[in-house]
Amino acid sequence: MNEFELKYGCNPNQKPSKIFMEDGSDLPIKILCGRPGYINFLDAFNAWQLVKELKEALGLPAVTSFKHVSPTSAAVGVPLSDTLKKACFVDDIEGLDESPLACAYARARGTDRMCSFGDWVALSDVCDVTTALLIKREVSDGIIAPGYEPEALEILKSKRKGNYNIVEIDPAYVPAPIERKQVYGITFEQGRNEFKINRELLQNLVTANKELPDSAVRDLIIALITLKYTQSNSVCYAVDGQAIGVGAGQQSRIHCTRLAGTKADTWFLRQHEKVLNLPFLPTIGRPDRDNVIDGYINQNEEDVCADGNWQKYFTSQPAPFTAAEQRAYLDTIDGVALGSDAFFPFSDNIERAKKSGVKYIAEPGGSIRDDLVIECADKYGMAMAFTGMRLFHH
Numbered sequence: 554m555n556e557f558e559l560k561y562g563c564n565p566n567q568k569p570s571k572i573f574m575e576d577g578s579d580l581p582i583k584i585l586c587g588r589p590g591y592i593n594f595l596d597a598f599n600a601w602q603l604v605k606e607l608k609e610a611l612g613l614p615a616v617t618s619f620k621h622v623s624p625t626s627a628a629v630g631v632p633l634s635d636t637l638k639k640a641c642f643v644d645d646i647e648g649l650d651e652s653p654l655a656c657a658y659a660r661a662r663g664t665d666r667m668c669s670f671g672d673w674v675a676l677s678d679v680c681d682v683t684t685a686l687l688i689k690r691e692v693s694d695g696i697i698a699p700g701y702e703p704e705a706l707e708i709l710k711s712k713r714k715g716n717y718n719i720v721e722i723d724p725a726y727v728p729a730p731i732e733r734k735q736v737y738g739i740t741f742e743q744g745r746n747e748f749k750i751n752r753e754l755l756q757n758l759v760t761a762n763k764e765l766p767d768s769a770v771r772d773l774i775i776a777l778i779t780l781k782y783t784q785s786n787s788v789c790y791a792v793d794g795q796a797i798g799v800g801a802g803q804q805s806r807i808h809c810t811r812l813a814g815t816k817a818d819t820w821f822l823r824q825h826e827k828v829l830n831l832p833f834l835p836t837i838g839r840p841d842r843d844n845v846i847d848g849y850i851n852q853n854e855e856d857v858c859a860d861g862n863w864q865k866y867f868t869s870q871p872a873p874f875t876a877a878e879q880r881a882y883l884d885t886i887d888g889v890a891l892g893s894d895a896f897f898p899f900s901d902n903i904e905r906a907k908k909s910g911v912k913y914i915a916e917p918g919g920s921i922r923d924d925l926v927i928e929c930a931d932k933y934g935m936a937m938a939f940t941g942m943r944l945f946h947h
Contacts, residue, residue: 554579554580555573555574555577555578555579555580556571556572556573556574556580557571557572557573557580557584558570558571559571559572559589559590559591559594560588560590561590561591562591563591563592567591570591572591572594576729581722581723581726582697582720582721582722582723583720583721584718584719584720585701585706585710585719585720585721586709586710586715586716586717586718586719587695587713587716587717587718587719588716588718589695589718589720592621592622593673593694593695593718595622596619596620596621596622596672596673596694596695597619597673597675597695597697597720597722598697599619599622599782600617600619600624600673600674600675600697600782601675601697601722602782603615603617603624603627603675603778603779603781603782604616604617604627604675604676604677605677605724606750606778606781607627607629607677607774607775607778608677608678610749610750610751610774610778611629611771611774611775613629613630613631613653613657613794614629614630614653614654614657614676614677614678615627615628615629615630615657615676615677616628616654616657616658616660616661616662616674616675616676616677616684617661617674617675617779618661618662618664618665618669618672618673618674619672619673619674619675620668620669620671620672620673622784623782623783623784623787623799623801623802624779624782624783624796624799625661625664625665625668625669625672625799626660626661626662626664626665626669626779626795626796626797626799627661627775627778627779627795627796628656628657628658628660628661628664628775628794628795628796629653629657629771629775629794629795630652630653630654630656630657630794631653631656631657631660631793631794631795632650632656633649633650633656633659633660636824636829637660637663637793637824638659639829640663640823640824640828640829641659641660641662641663642663642666642839642842643659643663643687646659646683646686646687648683649683651683652681652683652684654676654677654678654680654681654683654684655681655683655684655687657677658674658676658684658687658688659687660794660795661674661795661796662674662687662688662691664795664796664797664798664816664820665798665799665816665819665820666843667843667844667847668816669691670692670840670843671692671693671694672691672693672694673693673694673695673696673697674688674693674695674696674697675696675697675698676696676697676698676699677698677699678698678699679698679699679700679701679702680696680698680700680701680702680705680706680709681702681705682702682704682705682708684705685701685702685704685705685706685708685709686708688709688712689708689709689711689712690839691839692840693712693717694718695717695718695719695720696709696717696718696719696720697720697721697722698720698721698722699721699722699723699724700721701719701721706719728745729745730744730745730747731743731744731745732744732745746781746944746946748781748942748944750774750777750778750781751774752770752774754777754915754938754940754942755770755773755774755915755938755940756938757918757938757939757940757941758936758937758938759918759923759927759937759938759939760927760930760931760935760936760937761931761934762931762934762935762936763936764936765913765936765938768793768888769888769890769912769913769936771794772791772792772793772794772889772890772913773791773890773892773913773915773938775789775791775794775795775796775890776789776790776791776796776890776891776892776915777789777892777915777940777944779791779796779799779892780892780893780894780944780946781894781944781946782946783799783801783802783894783946784801784802784946784947785801785802785894785895785944785945785946785947786800786802786803786804786805786806786808786809786894786895787799787800787801787802787803787809787813787893787894787946788800788806788809788810788812788813788891788892788893788894788902789813789891789892789893790813790814790816790817790889790890790891790906790909790911791889791890791891791892792888792889792890792910797816797817797820797821797889798812798813798814798815798816798817798818798820798909799813799816800812800813800814800816806893806895806897806898806899806902807899807901807902807905809893810891810893810901810902810905810906811905814905814906814908814909815851817889817909818879818883818908818909819847819850819851821882821883821886821909821910822850822874822879822882822883823846823850825874825879825882827871827872827874827878828846828849828850828874831845831846831849831867831871832867832868832869832871833845833866833867833868834866834867834868837866841866845857845866849871849874850874850879852873858870858871858872858873883908883909883910886909886910887910887912888910888912888913889906889909889910889911889912889913890911890912890913890914890915891906891911891913891914891915892914892915892916893914893915893916893917894917894943894944894945894946895916895917895943895944895945896916896917896918896919896920896923896926897916897920897926898920898922899922899925899926900922900925900926900928900929902926903926903929903930903933903935904929907933907935911935912934912935912936913935913936913937914930914935914936914937914938915937915938915940916937916938916939916940917939917940917941917942917943917944918939918940918941919939919941923939
């Protein structure tokens with residue numbers, strides 16, 4: 554199969570649509586179930602590259618959850634604490650710790666559950682049964698992986714009344730070194746971004762603090778590889794083997810840092826005992842719980858604790874999660890890693906990062922205000938590496 558006809562392109566009016574190999578060779582994929590669409594494949598191929606690179610860089614199974622051609626999170630197979638299992642809605646899964654791949658999925662899907670609703674999943678390794686069981690109960694559009702255990706494949710095929718999109722990719726596939734795309738009938742050509750992100754990239758520590766523990770190296774690599782496949786401008790917070798806040802596609806860098814920081818804060822606050830112990834009605838499903846938890850933490854469109862509202866979600870009226878309580882909890886957080894796909898032009902990014910517990914930073918450097926950014930990082934005892942490499946992705 555060297556081409557596959559799609560129902561339509563980005564939108565239903567954009568026809569005809571297909572994916573194909575320009576040189577006439579076979580596509581490096583097999584469609585095992587469903588009929589993926591144009592955006593599905595954009596997510597799938599970007600997501601596959603991300604997890605493939607994470608696995609190569611860190612030697613651990615990796616998973617990412619993608620929506621609209623940017624990752625909501627990415628993670629490697631590190632065991633979850635009991636608190637994190639509960640926050641990620643996986644505390645009922647037996648044998649989770651025995652599957653590093655399932656641990657990576659639980660982290661990647663559990664980080665930003667609202668944004669992961671209806672996601673595309675990429676696995677670096679052959680899908681096992683535990684991972685398939687986790688995926689089965691989430692709202693998801695599809696999955697790409699280098700293979701599937703027979704029982705895991707049958708579990709996934711049962712999703713969406715047998716129409717769940719399941720794609721198998723040849724892990725040995727190597728794309729051409731030159732890539733092309735068209736915009737407004739004009740062809741763009743560039744060399745593929747084959748830049749390797751690894752420990753050596755973090756050697757130029759420009760701050761007074763030059764201590765970078767192995768855990769921080771791992772988390773900075775996760776952040777930077779995640780950014781390599783995130784629509785720019787972009788900033789990523791990471792800790793404990795997973796990306797916890799991705800700010801994608803913003804015109805201003807500080808807006809990236811704020812957006813990603815707010816997501817990171819929400820991820821931390823989900824683990825607070827007030828959130829873990831919310832008295833949900835047994836009839837409230839997982840997606841609705843996610844929306845209510847987000848409202849409880851961020852106090853958005855609806856006050857879920859107010860009279861007339863709480864009765865829709867809870868068995869008893871919960872006490873509000875006050876701003877003072879949240880700030881006190883977040884002030885205990887430390888050791889978070891932060892990556893940026895381009896330099897920080899102002900120190901306000903460092904100030905915002907501090908509010909989310911950032912201790913370690915990797916950014917390209919090269920701003921005319923680098924000295925002010927370094928000075929601000931030094932003020933908070935942060936360790937910051939200048940990578941010298943921009944990671945824009947469009």
